[in-house]
Amino acid sequence: MAGLLLAPLLAACGAAGPGDDAPSAGSVGAAPAATSWAPAPRRAQGLRVLAESGPRGFALHTRSGAKTFLPGINLGSSTPGHQPGEVQHIDAATYRGWFAQMHALHIRVVRSYTLHPPAFYDELARFNRAHPSSPLYLVQGVYLPLEDYNQPGRTLYTRAIDTAFTRELRQVSDAVHGDLVRPAVPGAAGGTYRTDVSPWVASWIVGVEWDPVGVAQTDRAMKRAAYRPGRYFAAPRGATATERWIARHMDQLATAEAKRGVSVPIAAANWPTADPLRHPTEPLASEDAVSVDAMHLLPTRAWPGGTFASFHAYPYYPDFQRSEKGLDATRWEGEPDRYAGYLRSLQRHFASRMPLVVSEFGVPSSIGSAHDGTRGRDQGSHSEQEAMAMDASMLRMMRSLKLAGGFVFSWEDEWFKRTWNTMEHTDPERRQLWHDPLTNEQWFGVVATDTEQVPDAAAELVPTDGEVEYVHVWGDHSFVHLEVTGRERTPTRLALDADVVPGPERADYRLRLDREADTAQVQVRKALDPIRLDTPGVPYRPDADAEWHDYALITNRSLQGRPAEFDQVGRLVRGSWDPEDPDYDSMATWTVDDAHRTVKVRLPWSMLGLADPSARLALGEGSPAERVTIDGIDLSLDVDGTPAQLDFTWPTWTRVGYTTRLKAGTDGLAEAYRDLAP
Template sequence: MRPDLRRARCRSAVVVGVLAAGALAACTGEAPAPAPPAAAVAAAWKPAPADARSWAPRPVTRGGLSTVAGQRGGTLLLHTQHGDVDFWSGVNLGSTTPGHSPGELSITRDEYRRWFTQMGEMGVHTLRVYTIHPPSMYQELKAYNEAHRDAPLYLVQGVYLPDESYLRSHDLFAAAPTRAMTAEVRDASAAVHGDLTRAAQAGRAGGTWDADVSPWVAAWIVGVEWDGQATPASDALNARQPLHRGRYFANTADASPTERWIAARMDELAGAEAARGTAAPIAFVNWPTADPLRHPAEPLETEDAVGVDANHVLPTRAWPAGTFASFHAYPYYPDFLRHQPSYQGTGDAYVAYLLDLKKHFAPHMPLMVTEFGVPSSLGSAHAGTNGRDQGDHSEQEAMSMDAAMLRTLETNGLAGGLVFSWVDEWFKYTWNTLPRQAVVDGERRSVWHDPLTNEQHFGIVAQDPTKVGQRVPWESRTGVQRVAVDQDQSWVYLTIDLEKPPTSPVRVGFDVVPGGLALPGSATRTSGVNDYAVTVDPASATATMVVDGAIDPVLLDGLPAASVPKPAVDGWSLQRLTTNRPFVLPLTKQMPPAEFLEVGRLLRGSWDPKLAAFDDRTTWQLEGRRITLRLPWSMLGLADPSSKTAVVPESGRPVGVRVDDIGVVVDAGPGGTADLRIGWDAWNRATHTERVKAGVQPLIDAFVAVSR
């Protein structure tokens, strides 16, 4: 991802999810309801077949330290009772639930218990977390593993940088981030051994960790995705910092200052583990922005400005468990994936890139893709390789793509693949919807779920908002006979009943910011209107959604004026998301045009997950004389529906406007008209239900296949 996408990962506290399936559960975001009976989800997917082999740990002792996993050259081995496993498959689990920021670490004991069971049922063997979770996570993991001795969940424990002030100071060696990380690695070691008590602080868990899960700790991953601007600046500032020559980890002679800092932290973690008699492979987080390769075709300088190389941070003979290269690698970003000549014509540029990385680290360093996946969202933020875009996938498509990528990682000899993520995360944001939401405190993102923000839809388990209940603001004996309205924390629902099936286009206009209401096709338009509109055409079986060109949200995306799509002659613009700005390609000096996803071309179909034809991107239906619309709040110009705040572009900048309600006009031509208003109550609390996403079976099958 590019730097302006980077914080779509929400570095404030870190966390990604792991696959959640098995039994559906109704949750409120604060106190989850009991999971429904297993029969309620039996038809959704089949549990992975029981494995006759034992996956119980078979630790070995080397150098006086007990290790359940270790590096052997370019291979990473998990020592189990049925033999050594050389490909690790699993999922990433974040630390939050709807209605909460990551730093609140809001996952409950019941959720951990349910999710671990579901992971096991899906054939997951490896669970990665990004930070120290509350004590209940380790207690539940120990209880699960003791109850499933032959099929435990192995833990890849992350140690996140608690103080990210280096992003502002450009000094990773400053006292604040260094002291914070040194304390965090020691606390993380104590936590997994059930030997930690600490007070809760903002952004970190507190309590007493008394569950020893160290027998199942397969690996450690420390650090963050290194920033493409702050990292080289910190390296320049700290050029005189000495190489780290520790007891357990040391630098090679050509290590950068950032690599020296990382080596010291990995050495501190190894020392804490060795003091407890255990060892496991230790790696650090990395991503394509800071990979050690050169990408001359990359159009964004910050995406190829620094290399952080695992080959420069190596274990000493005193650390028997070794290390590996850990990469978050997705098939849609950075742009060099689509433009680097050596990757084109290979059949799969994403795989070509991973093989390039593997070659760099071979033969002495295993490579594991510790984050990969595609989101099942209506919106997208970037075009990807082989159709694997950063969004605009049905749930079935996303699950199949994740499954295929997992199999590909195994086929090409990588050390493992961990799917991102277990559950959808409402707090996330992404570069092309952030400007539309920037007028509101970012903490409010977690209380509503935006279908256009792809980062909120990576989960194997969906976190669906719950409807408030239908009301009927319009009724008539003739023409437009009835308009019913409902809403949840993602969508506004309109059910329009006509006297007769429509034979000509039906137009629905929305006056969001008061200023007069117009409709597409009107002979005249009121100056200064701030409108959105949908046209349903029964003849062509299409529906489109447009916005007044003067307030088109694309105007907030920082595009050159020539790249902004021009409104139609009547002043309306098709609703779009920018998926790439125009950039000069350094090798050819060409400038491809800006790229857009036309979200205004509405998708017809079913949004009922109980039906085989379900597609969560669908937004309209026409059956006889009934039209049903399901429109994202964000496509109605709401920056934050929970606080009833709309966004209006003014001179390229977002301006927030409080709205009390939305005026709606239905014009069915000869079929009559309706004039009504949609009102709703502001909210401060997320309400949701949990559901395994449609089409998960191929992913379950892939987990099984790569584990054989």
């Protein structure tokens, strides 16, 4: 391995100058005069080098000098109503709109995890030619087409897995250079790629978040597999079988790019589960069982683009961040910050060879949460303003730590996503048809995807006497809305019983709202409590034997003597959920409109036990839970002593309606992008 050496980082040069198309003033604030981000590639080893990365850091060569920090955004491959494998449905107009919005937010780099349809590359080139001094650079990903290397008897070296990745690497390289024709097949983009976007490719990130079971199987079974170092990338002595496999495929991509005459950094995806550090306080053995070390995936002298360590690193998982000794020695914004401490420990590990890029991070603006995080950065239960402020702060933190980049996850909310503490409550085949407020993974976007009312999903009641003048119930693709108007005054106390699944019980879920006490609580009948599905612990919560349970999500199972942790999502939040309201709070689920004598409540479908409202599929009893197709929900109300009854039903659906908008608080994130990439 004597030939292994990271390419030296060339000194930055070039006169700074104003961009010819600096973003204008708008809803996210006016930008100062910007320096030019026009590409200014160098020549090295006979190759065109737009960017390079090594011991001295990262450098993207532009006309105004080297840009050493990439503040970016991750772009997924789905829109509401679609699974990610249906990427082919995204059209040119959608990409055109996205790129314009990114530009207005001062975003300089977009990361794609996989190959998009030709329209993505056509529109990216069109946009960049129209904005030569402030183009949108691309970090292109290459996903593993077959991910079953963690199944019994299989490894990364399994022929089908190995050859599929080799083919994908070469084809994505061809597509980026505008030289590919391949059919679109389920799960992958295709078409005729004739647009060369390589002048704006800042780097590549290949592979996946490596599964610990699959890595362990590969390392054991293929420990003595033959290995020959590549011309451009090689694994040194002592590398694991997994690392040798990744290095070989990084070399395949570099070979394809070198044939096109270009070299930029190539990195492998990774995450804390497979980081090279030891975490003795981690309570889950699987989260510290294997290592995939970028220090064993090294470029040779022939590859001037170099490499970097790429990590999907979030501030709330794994658990070692909350307890590991020494992480709180790093401070941010005047406080000890364990997330910053973890990033610094990673950075120190790689510093002698390469910089660190946090290629995925963020917090979601969901009502539900799945884990407690550092300094309140939980995996959910954040308003939009809180989530955007946290993302902006973490992006600035990464620059302050002298990392080479930070990529916010993600551009737009993704309805198809699942998370561990709600996935057993829902139908995995149809998650993309509704937007579950309790599934945090669906709410990471900078762009909100607001649901529209489901057609014909409404019921009303107009009593002729009593305290209640009008009751209106209706549904959108996230919530069931209940609006109760008093005859003479605004209701003070409201009790709602919801009979969802067939059986002798007259209520399966219930709401108790008291306006004077300023409280509203949702409860679930013991036999239907979904927490029973998410943990093997018995009893699974302190009040497990009570007939009614306050609706909650479990956010951490009981581990190594530590008590289980819960998110009390059934404790409803009072406020306005109108995005046009200056006091808008995306966490709000009940409000009072005294001008119209009305109390309004919105309950997530999942908080009423729907596993799939689009098919009227409810979560039944048992473990695993029975799935029950229902006709509707019987609602019994008591409003200040006046009873009311109505049936709420709705049609099934296979198409969704939605609108998009920038989330509240995005102006602060845009300011961070602007400051970090002027």
